[in-house]
Amino acid sequence: MFLLDPENIRIDRTLLISLEEKKKKLFRYLVYEKQYNNLKLFRSYLKGLLRLQDVMNAKSAQFEASSRLEAESYLSHLAQGLEYIADEVIKNHCICDHKDILYIHYLLDPESHSKCNGTYRKTLVQIGRLNPPEAKRIYSLMDNMFYNSAEISNSIIKAIYLHHEIVRIHPFTDGNGRVARLSENWVLMHDLYPPIIISSAKDRQAYIRDLENSFIALDKNPEIVNEATTHFFNNQMKRLNNSLDYLYTRLKM
DSSP: OOOOOGGGOOOOHHHHHHHHHHHHHHHHHHHHOOSSOHHHHHHHHHHHHHHHHHHHHHHHHHHHOSSHHHHHHHHHHHHHHHHHHHHHHHTTOOOOSHHHHHHHHHHHOHHHHHHTTTSOOOSOOOBTTBOOOOGGGHHHHHHHHHHHHHTOOOHHHHHHHHHHHHHHHOOSSSOHHHHHHHHHHHHHHHTTOOOOOOOSHHHHHHHHHHHHHHHHHHHHOTTSOOHHHHHHHHHHHHHHHHHHHHHHHHHHO
């Protein structure tokens, strides 16, 4: 397995610019709007952000938990994970190394984390039709992933890149999707973007299909730009666009 070269990432640049402008517009309105009480606006924004986080957690639990008890545990761990990254954002720290990934895994899936003795998996796993790399290669691949992500200046592209490659490397026996999505949202929230949400069962199917198609294309030839990977990046950006639109709508209510 070869990691996705950041130089081979192609995205809809018009949408990327639009996302950056929407974020600026959101905060300009929040800070400078004089027609309404600024504290009231801030509270409305905060409620909207918390609502997005609640929906993200609830949908994740709904899609991945097999029982009510498991869903309650799942939600509790996700809430801890979000609280942790919010605290780290306040400290101006963004995910950047192994200890960050391992701690997220500990918060989100402590049972699986303990089975791995607090480190990466030691066994082979499978993702659908794909075989992630052997356990002995994980540490170096994760090292390279962090190196590559540090070279990506745009936080949106960096966030989606981390998400994509964490799932592809599959460093844990369980909890990889949760770790990847929270890592993505950590980078976004550090740059004052809202979290990305998988909004429905249909959207989740599209998300899984996009990831699988991207992985297959990269396995065939990791050195060229492919449409499947571009499609995944663009669809994640569209989901972020939905979150930004939701927050701005809340402020205008």
